Amino acid sequence: MNAISVAKRDLLDVRRAKLIWVPVALYVLFMLLFYWGQSNSMNPSFYRIMLSLATIGGVLLIPLVALVAAYLSVAGERESGSVRYQLSLPVSRTDVVLGKLLSRVSVVSGALLASFAIGLVAAWTLVPEMSVEYGDYAVFVALTLLYALAYVSIAVAISAATASRSRAMGGAIGFFFVFNIIWNFLPIGPEYMARFVFEELGLSYADSHLEFIFSLSPTGAYLNGLGLAFPAEQFPGLVGSGFDVFYLQEWFMLVILVAWVVVPLGLGIWRFRRADLG
């Protein structure tokens, strides 16, 4: 209840911040570019557009939108001292963090939903001959929102655990590099490290183990969860993990994403509750 009063005030405040809207505009721009690209193609495919959105958008833009929208949420107030006005009122520190999450999630999901709606309009106007897969598009939008929610939660948690603007920014950028770029895209990620260690120690391992490590980051889980929105047989190797074990099924990717919402937030609240705000 008190978290809602925090969220309402924060929403009023943050939607007037121009910086928040820059990555969203970028997202819309890229999306329009993909539709325009398909409009020049001989046989335009809606899935191609969704795949571009999932990769470029999922890997770069969604984390950017979410981190920019939320990395200052608590730390910025702590640095400026306005958190002391907030905490002079009958709200708990947990309320503050949850309220911030609520408000930033609604900003981010509102913006993304608007972008996806613009995408539909672009589909109808730029590539009218293309058939839009509404059902799969809805699943894709829902999955992407969950992914964004995980990143917002992580950013709020980092913000709650840090005392200043610069540390929060460092934490957010650091997280992005370690758990996105390095984890999933560079050949020095934990997947490769694990293989190296297994081989050095002469342990047996299966590829599914490595794939599971890949899936443990939010981005890995999102990419391996895309099979929910795509006909996997049309995109072999690109969508879905291709393994039968339960921990690589799409539903388990959802579990991982939900864990990325809950666990960092819990840690962030725990840290913030113990912090000295003098």
Next chain:
Amino acid sequence: MGDAPAAPSRIGLVFTTDVVGVPSSFSDRHGPQYYKRRVRHLTPICRQQHNVIHSESFRKSYKIFAEWSTVPAIETTALTKRYGETVLAVDGLDLTVGEGEIFGFLGPNGAGKSTTINMLLDFVRPSSGTATVLGYDAQTETEAIRERIGVLPEGATLYERLTAREHVEWVAETKRADTDVDAVLERVGILEDADRPTGGFSKGMRQRLGLGMALVGEPELLILDEPSSGLDPTGIQDMRNLLRAEADSGTAVFFSSHILSEVEAVCDRVGIMNEGELVALDSIDGLRDEATGGATIELEFEAEPSVDLEMPALDAIDGVQQTTVEDGVVTAVCADPSVKIDVARALDQRTTVTDIHSTDTSLEELFNQYTGGTAHAGSRDSTGSTGESDTRKQEVTA
């Protein structure tokens, strides 16, 4: 060190005044209006007994009243905050502020005032000791406290993209208070800027808005950290009037300041902090009584006193506490005004005295004595008080 606070006995006095009609020096400030507010806080049974107060249940109701009234607005017991191994920000603070009292919390910057306030508000956790606010534990019952108090935090910024009106609305909504937002803004004098974002506000306007936000929801206690900072003289006067009006309606006010003159005009009692310790706790009158004991004489002389006119000669005079020489002026602090003439005579024998200024020790000097006198090397903050520099000067000249 002053005595334990007089809150319960004072409320007893108010009680007597109102019911039995004994005139009281508190009647100006704590007249019927004050009493009415107090009665509002009583439990129904108390109020009932209050109505039949002259009956035989008088004793019993008085007892209930007294018990109720012993819940202090603020109470700290051995409250201590350490930062790391070396810095002791607040050292074993024992302090009680009664209900309906205006308490001035004084001290130079870095004396531990804000740390104490931050502990009362649960922004900072004490290393040891306890604090209660309105009878609630400051660490475990924070929401109960925050529902009942109004706070002006120190150096906190407002939300610069929100307007003044939105700020007050937000506070009222969070406190679930039925507040006339315009009236609040009017009261602190920023109604005409109500719909501007606070990012463009001057420091004084921000402070006024902060004060207005603290007043929302009829708090039982106002905790104001350096409320006058950034205010111009008019603003400070307005603030004083506001605090008095709040106190008249029964609100306890606890505010910190590093300027004594600000505090003496409004406070019932003051506590002076220095280096994390409470070095004085008394009413302004009590402090003044103490202050009139001392006296200072300043003597201008023609030429620099030669070597044999060193200060120890003046220091040797009975009753002289401290002497300094600077720019052809000798300043001597005397324990008793009658000693001043001895100083003048002694100096006149050695050199030609051209002018004499004589002053009684002001509260300001007393404050400096309290806060500068205990300063020592390696302190966390330079107190910058004249008391300290006086001591240093003396060491150089002596």
